[in-house]
Amino acid sequence: MRAGNSSGGYTTLQPRQELTPTPYALYAQKTGTVDWGNISGIPADIADGDNGGSATYAYRIVVAKSGGDYSSIQTALDSISDNSPEKRYLIWVAPGIYSEWVVMKPWVDIEGSGELATEIRAEGSNNSFTGTVVAANNAELRWLTVKSVGGPSYQYAVALYNPVTLARFSHVTAEAYNAPSTYALYNYGLANAYIAPEIDYITAKAYGGQKNIGIFNHYASPKLSYLVSYAYNGAFNYGVYNLGAAGAPVKPEFSYLESYAYDGGKNYAFYNVYATPKLAYVGAYAYDGDFSYGIYNGSERYNVWLDNTLIEGDTGTIYTTATFSTYVGGSKLAGGNVQNQGGVLKCAGVYDDEYNFYDARSGPVALRRSSGPGDGLQHRLVECRRECGHKHRRLVCADRSERPG
Numbered sequence: 544m545r546a547g548n549s550s551g552g553y554t555t556l557q558p559r560q561e562l563t564p565t566p567y568a569l570y571a572q573k574t575g576t577v578d579w580g581n582i583s584g585i586p587a588d589i590a591d592g593d594n595g596g597s598a599t600y601a602y603r604i605v606v607a608k609s610g611g612d613y614s615s616i617q618t619a620l621d622s623i624s625d626n627s628p629e630k631r632y633l634i635w636v637a638p639g640i641y642s643e644w645v646v647m648k649p650w651v652d653i654e655g656s657g658e659l660a661t662e663i664r665a666e667g668s669n670n671s672f673t674g675t676v677v678a679a680n681n682a683e684l685r686w687l688t689v690k691s692v693g694g695p696s697y698q699y700a701v702a703l704y705n706p707v708t709l710a711r712f713s714h715v716t717a718e719a720y721n722a723p724s725t726y727a728l729y730n731y732g733l734a735n736a737y738i739a740p741e742i743d744y745i746t747a748k749a750y751g752g753q754k755n756i757g758i759f760n761h762y763a764s765p766k767l768s769y770l771v772s773y774a775y776n777g778a779f780n781y782g783v784y785n786l787g788a789a790g791a792p793v794k795p796e797f798s799y800l801e802s803y804a805y806d807g808g809k810n811y812a813f814y815n816v817y818a819t820p821k822l823a824y825v826g827a828y829a830y831d832g833d834f835s836y837g838i839y840n841g842s843e844r845y846n847v848w849l850d851n852t853l854i855e856g857d858t859g860t861i862y863t864t865a866t867f868s869t870y871v872g873g874s875k876l877a878g879g880n881v882q883n884q885g886g887v888l889k890c891a892g893v894y895d896d897e898y899n900f901y902d903a904r905s906g907p908v909a910l911r912r913s914s915g916p917g918d919g920l921q922h923r924l925v926e927c928r929r930e931c932g933h934k935h936r937r938l939v940c941a942d943r944s945e946r947p948g
Contacts, residue, residue: 600652601630607637616645616653616663626650628681636661636687647679647710655687658716658746664690667697667722674704674729683711693722693752700725700752705763706732716746725752727772730763741765747772754779757802760818761786764794772802780807782827787817792845794819801826809834812856815867816841821848829856830878836860837878840867840886849874863888 604619605611613619619634626632632651638660645663647653655661665675675691676684684703693700700722703715712728719725727747742765749755750773757772760783774780782802787793797820804810805828812827813820815838829835837854840847840863847867852874854860860876863869865885877896881888894900 599631600633603633603635605635605637606641608639611637615643616641617643620645620648620651623648623651640664644673644675644677646677647682647684649679649681651679652683652685653687654683654685657686658688658714661687662690663687664692667691667693667700669696669698671699671701671724671726671729672704672706672731674701674726676703678703678705678707678710678712680707680709683713684715685713686715688716688718690717691719691722691725693720693725697722698724700749701729702726702747703728705730708732712742712745714744716748718748719755720749720751722751723753725749725755725777726759727757729756729759730761730765731759732762732764742770743768745770749774749780750776752777754781755807756781756784757804758783759786760784760793760795762788762791762793764796766796767800768798770797770800772800774804774810775806778808780804780810780832781814782812782829784811784814785816785818785820789817792817792819794821796821797825798823799825802828804829804835805831807832811836811839812854813838814841815839815845815847817845819845819847821850822852823850824852825849826853827855829858831857834858835879836862837876838862838869840864840869842866844868846870853877861888 604613604622606613606616606619608614613622616634616636623632626648627650630650634651634653636653636655638656640662642664644665645653663675668674674689676689678684689702691700691702700719702717702719703712705712705728717727719727727749728742728745730742745758745767747757747770749757755774755777757774758767758770759781772782774782782804783797783800785793785795795818800822802812802825804812810829810832812829813822827837829837835857836859837856838847838849838861840861842864844866845868847863847869849869849871850873852871854874855877856879859879859882861869861871862882863884863886868887869889871888871890871893873892874890875894875896892900
């Protein structure tokens with residue numbers, strides 16, 4: 544090795560070794576002031592101490608199974624009483640499984656060691672308005688897994704519960720199971736106070752209940768991007784459920800998201816009631832059930848926008864009632880028919896799984912699959928999944944066979 548901008552020979556490390564990042568050195572445990580007096584050539588925008596970028600922390604607390612400041616995340620949170628915009632805290636959580644309920648605080652971020660390394664888990668509850676982790680305003684949760692494991696005595700398993708406006712989640716896996724109702728990520732807003740948190744890089748899984756919801760936006764209008772949501776193995780499975788109120792629809796926005804609903808009585812990749820969602824670069828997949836719809840639009844006179852989406856549903860790709868207006872652009876519809884009950888359904892650049900464009904001049908009826916060699920596709924897809932157990936995106940090849948995606 545040799546220092547930058549130097550000359551001469553290299554100094555060989557003995558023994559030779561690979562230089563790799565140090566996982567536990569992401570942040571210093573304690574902060575201090577840098578004395579610039581003996582350092583020359585410091586740019587003015589750095590030497591003034593205001594360097595912009597991500598959040599700076601007045602204090603950092605380490606939670607670990609051993610060797611940290613605390614062994615419990617909630618205990619670490621309870622120790623903080625002076626958190627504020629001027630005194631922002633970071634709780635860094637070392638690898639391990641932490642069996643506890645966590646209620647976050649404003650201006651206190653929680654960061655794990657990775658979604659496969661740090662896990663917070665707790666039993667379920669008979670109250671849906673809580674969860675293993677409860678979010679707070681002006682606080683971020685990142686780089687860990689949150690689980691609600693339910694239990695025979697509980698009605699609900701809610702992994703991540705968000706009742707506030709300014710929460711943020713990033714690089715989090717949320718998983719809920721083993722209860723009659725399972726919600727992996729539950730965004731809830733009070734009447735006339737619709738929350739709009741920013742959420743990205745989330746994996747949501749809800750399964751094994753009577754009703755499973757991967758992402759539940761209840762009186763909530765979040766912006767969600769780079770997410771994957773799964774709901775399966777229940778009588779009712781909803782990959783994403785958007786629910787507002789009469790006269791006050793929710794308005795969530797989705798981009799770069801995949802939603803799966805399967806292995807149940809009724810499966811809905813997106814279920815919209817009193818909602819005006821916008822979807823861009825989204826995949827919606829529903830299959831292996833008595834009724835399976837990619838997009839299901841339920842009630843009231845609201846709009847749904849679908850741009851550059853891939854929609855698959857064994858029963859129907861899109862179901863829309865007479866009161867909905869649905870606009871589809873540059874999108875692929877595969878599987879069952881579009882089922883329009885008399886609402887507005889306008890398509891531009893929409894094609895089927897055989898890459899045939901629909902003829903907009905014929906009206907909504909043209910969105911139904913044409914007869915021909917592809918009629919048995921839905922049956923063959925179901926039979927293939929039963930044989931290979933494939934539960935994710937499906938690729939239909941030119942020879943009409945299916946390959947795991």
